[in-house]
Amino acid sequence: MATAFNSSPRFLANGDTALSVEFGQSIDRAVAGRVVALARRLAEEGIDGVVETVPTFRSLLIHFDPDIVTAQQIEDRAELLLHDLTEQSGPSRCWTVPACYDEAVAPDLQEVAEHAGLTGAQVAECHASETYFVYMMGFLPGYPYLGDVPAPLVLPRRTNPRTRVPAGSLAIAQTMTAVYTLESPGGWHLIGRTPVPFFDVWNDPPALLAPGDLVRFDPVPLDEIGRIQDRIRLGSFRLDCQEVAS
């Protein structure tokens, strides 16, 4: 049973046009759930002068126009809303994303396997066994921070980051896993590739995922990537998305 928040967040000024509502100091599903719940509630309420809100691991950054609303007014409204908020109120979307863990598209798979004392196939199985929570988006448009990675696969970022990581790369670092939504420099371990586009400006919304969503990876063979890309081009590919009660 969902319970009301049992502790008050800290309100921290971020200059004169942003206010952060901080629920904790660490990466924690329950804390992140509160951030998402407040973000959703604020979006429903629609406070005049609030430009946008950005959920992050343990805080919500509220960007506002001080010509229209004051930080104190936002704080007062947020505190009222927090009184009867439960963690993650409302259903979540659970996506099933095809991903290939073949070494041809997973340059760091062997290294990760050695570190974990597993085979490459076992790393793939382990990674794909988890249902991940979208903590936040950042770093690149549509780039999701997904957690938490199973214990055997937890390891620090690469000591030598790459200057170019291909778009669609599936990556891990520490307790997080992510997908590079476009080609970019990157320091995470690359363990697979997905043909599914995670960001497209011509879609509404442009990002596939949102904080609070759930994601599962469905292992597919290498040749399936090309087939899925063909179906995406033909407009006949549908990504599996289920609504789950939270």
Next chain:
Amino acid sequence: MTPALRVDAPGLHTTVQDFGRRGFQHAGVPVSGALDPVALALTNRLVGNADEVAGLEILYQGPTFTIEADGARIAAAGARIDVFGDDTHAIPPLHSVSVRRGTQIRISVLPGTATATVAVEGGFALEPVLGSLSTYVRAGLGGLEGRVLREGDCLPLTKSAPEPRSERHMQNPALPIPETIRVLPGPQVDYFEDATFASFLSSTYLVSQASDRMGMRLEGQVLAHAKAPEIVSDGIAHGAIQVPGSGLPIILLADRQTTGGYPKIAVVISADLPALGRMAPGAKLRFECVTQEKALQERRSAQDDFKRMVRAIAPVGARLPSGSDLLTQNLVSGVVSAEEC
């Protein structure tokens, strides 16, 4: 033929920018937008556009264009406009000019200036991306194909000719570049000892060459972290000053990422953000800590300053009859009227 500016030389880093892309930071999309939105608003006013119409933002070295339209009205801030032809001449900053088809113009950035802005009457005929024409080069969003201008580009214009009216200029044109930037204590100010914060406020920093649209890197007093040099990533406000492991502060600007993992010692007040956009590498700055009340007062004061600058925009003086006019016109039966050109 679509009216356009043809790019003969692109300059060092020239992008289309408006006031930024809002509403998508939760999806990891930076705001981008003009480093100096005041300069954009003023140049827009000079050419008769609304404040927020997209213009060109030019870093360090400006572009050269040929007008491929019947005509175009243009104004620049932080640069003079060199108009080439039989009568090569320079138009000062904050002064509009109308140029005819085939004319070549060069945007010459003023010495000591990092950022120049150019507005064209009617703006550019480009499709907005996620509601904005601002360019975010890293993700290839917005502007002209999501990138900096290149030689041979044609920037499409909405107008094929300028409105028939006088040019405008700003009397006593000046966009100030202060040496003191006001800040509020940052959300992770507790990651630094009081003595370190005091030293941050009493030091003179220099703008580093390594600065770009994402952040202004500073050289000077290194700041020691009292706690870890990293935090659990959280949101980033415009003007946030992060201090990574190196101890040298970075002021986050238009292309800042939406989230980040370094402690933020302070945040620049909104009134002082446009001035940051004018500072060139080598410029000196110091920080002064103010209260929220003072920050809001300064914001209102900056808005009043803007209104004063707008009131200083005037039509360029009446065109007096030239010697040849007097020789060719019959003055007996009528009065030659001084018309606005």
